[in-house]
Amino acid sequence: MSAPTGNPYARIDDLLSNVRNFKIIESTLREGEQFANSHYSTETKIKIATMLDQFGVDYLELTNPCSSPQSRADLETICKLGLKAKILTHTRCTIGDAKIACDAGVDGVDVVIGTSQFLREHSLGGKDMVAITKQALEVIEYIKSRGCEVRFSTEDSFRSDLVDLLSIYKAVSQAGVDRVGIADTVGCASPRQVYDLVRTLRGCVSCDIEVHFHDDTGCAVANAFSALEAGATHVDTSVLGIGERNGITPLGALMARMMPSSRDYVLSKYNLKMIKSIEDFVAEEVEINTPFNNPITGFCAFTHKAGIHAKAILNSPSTYEILKPEDFGLTRYVHFTSRLTGWNVIKSRISQLGLIMTDDQVKEVTAKIKAMADIRPLAIDDADSIIRSFHLELNNGEGQKGQSEQNGQNAQNGQVEA
Ligand SMILES: CC(=O)SCCNC(=O)CCNC(=O)[C@H](O)C(C)(C)COP(=O)(O)OP(=O)(O)OC[C@H]1O[C@@H](n2cnc3c(N)ncnc32)[C@H](O)[C@@H]1OP(=O)(O)O
Ligand SMILES: O=C(O)CCC(=O)C(=O)O
Numbered sequence: 001m002s003a004p005t006g007n008p009y010a011r012i013d014d015l016l017s018n019v020r021n022f023k024i025i026e027s028t029l030r031e032g033e034q035f036a037n038s039h040y041s042t043e044t045k046i047k048i049a050t051m052l053d054q055f056g057v058d059y060l061e062l063t064n065p066c067s068s069p070q071s072r073a074d075l076e077t078i079c080k081l082g083l084k085a086k087i088l089t090h091t092r093c094t095i096g097d098a099k100i101a102c103d104a105g106v107d108g109v110d111v112v113i114g115t116s117q118f119l120r121e122h123s124l125g126g127k128d129m130v131a132i133t134k135q136a137l138e139v140i141e142y143i144k145s146r147g148c149e150v151r152f153s154t155e156d157s158f159r160s161d162l163v164d165l166l167s168i169y170k171a172v173s174q175a176g177v178d179r180v181g182i183a184d185t186v187g188c189a190s191p192r193q194v195y196d197l198v199r200t201l202r203g204c205v206s207c208d209i210e211v212h213f214h215d216d217t218g219c220a221v222a223n224a225f226s227a228l229e230a231g232a233t234h235v236d237t238s239v240l241g242i243g244e245r246n247g248i249t250p251l252g253a254l255m256a257r258m259m260p261s262s263r264d265y266v267l268s269k270y271n272l273k274m275i276k277s278i279e280d281f282v283a284e285e286v287e288i289n290t291p292f293n294n295p296i297t298g299f300c301a302f303t304h305k306a307g308i309h310a311k312a313i314l315n316s317p318s319t320y321e322i323l324k325p326e327d328f329g330l331t332r333y334v335h336f337t338s339r340l341t342g343w344n345v346i347k348s349r350i351s352q353l354g355l356i357m358t359d360d361q362v363k364e365v366t367a368k369i370k371a372m373a374d375i376r377p378l379a380i381d382d383a384d385s386i387i388r389s390f391h392l393e394l395n396n397g398e399g400q401k402g403q404s405e406q407n408g409q410n411a412q413n414g415q416v417e418a
């Protein structure tokens with residue numbers, strides 16, 4: 001039987017996949033508020049909500065209004081902004097929380113309750129699954145009666161008993177829940193475990209499936225992708241991944257992961273050029289730096305250094321880039337001042353400087369740059385000076401000065417463009 005897509009690795013199972021049809025539940029204003037440094041003012045919440053709405057996220061999830069009077073007031077304020085994104089809040093599985101949530105004017109309530117032995121014993125005072133299921137069904141019925149969308153999640157899903165999980169998900173699905181959620185609360189799940197659980201659940205419930213992954217073991221993005229491959233429909237994210245401990249699936253990194261698989265879908269829905277400004281705003285608010293290796297916006301995410309890479313990138317950026325910086329409103333940088341540089345990129349720099357040399361001469365000046373870079377790190381100006389001096393020597397200090405200065409304007413940004 002032929003494969004469903006042009007992907008050589010595609011399998012029949014990929015018919016389940018939602019990698020080209022998923023929704024984002026953006027939780028910077030809920031999970032992200034649980035990040036150690038977060039303390040959002042009302043204005044900051046409005047700004048974050050507005051930016052994420054313009055970016056195109058489908059849902060915004062806000063902190064439980066029972067948390068504090070200001071949390072409740074802020075939720076009501078965001079609900080009244082008239083954003084395109086649906087506004088959700090996140091509550092415990094109690095009628096009391098659900099009532100206050102619905103009263104705030106939300107579009108939907110994300111209800112959660114722990115199902116693992118750890119949480120049932122140490123968080124919920126020893127509740128069994130029968131009691132938890134009864135409580136869930138009552139709360140779901142209440143939220144539906146208030147005309148709000150309702151999602152039911154099990155907390156710590158991956159350390160919960162599979163039969164318990166499937167039983168409660170079936171019960172809430174039959175009760176008409178809009179979505180069920182799987183939460184890797186402690187970040188213990190691997191992509192394969194995620195695939196298996198989501199796929200199994202997909203066969204048991206007819207409603208949408210939301211997934212929430214913590215990043216304690218570095219799998220939050222991979223797990224989100226795996227979940228979508230297995231048929232999940234909604235992914236929880238936060239900007240830069242901020243959340244409890246080291247956080248959850250980052251919005252930007254998820255976009256980076258989805259682009260190679262679902263470019264047209266992602267570009268049609270999300271305003272990728274906003275990622276940097278959204279991340280910069282949130283990073284400043286919570287007083288963190290964007291990690292150097294952050295997908296898309298890490299300071300060197302589109303920097304190419306080694307000579308072998310530089311040569312190929314200059315010929316065709318696709319050789320060493322799976323993401324295009326221009327899709328995110330960014331530019332690439334081709335490094336040419338290190339001991340790892342090569343004559344091809346130096347040749348390109350020479351041409352940017354408006355100078356003319358034979359290939360042998362380019363190789364000779366490349367050797368000089370490498371020798372100097374062996375002694376100390378070189379700035380762009382240092383490498384350019386070596387090139388210019390060598391060029392002057394070649395011409396005995398005569399001629400070409402005017403031409404160099406004029407063409408040198410093109411090199412002002414110190415960047416070898418591919
Ligand atoms: C994995 C997650 O991130 S879940 C979301 C976490 N979010 C939050 O905690 C929001 C911020 N939290 C708060 O402001 C407070 O914890 C509140 C307002 C929710 C509750 O505060 P308090 O009433 O003082 O209780 P406290 O936080 O000490 O304990 C939690 C209580 O909720 C119960 N509980 C915990 N989870 C759930 C749940 N999912 N459903 C129902 N009850 C729950 C606990 O058993 C405990 O009950 P107890 O009062 O009988 O001991
Ligand atoms: O409600 C959910 O699905 C997730 C709750 C949460 O933040 C977690 O379990 O880590």
Ligand SMILES: [Zn+2]
Nearest residue numbers: 031185212243
């Ligand atoms: Zn979480």
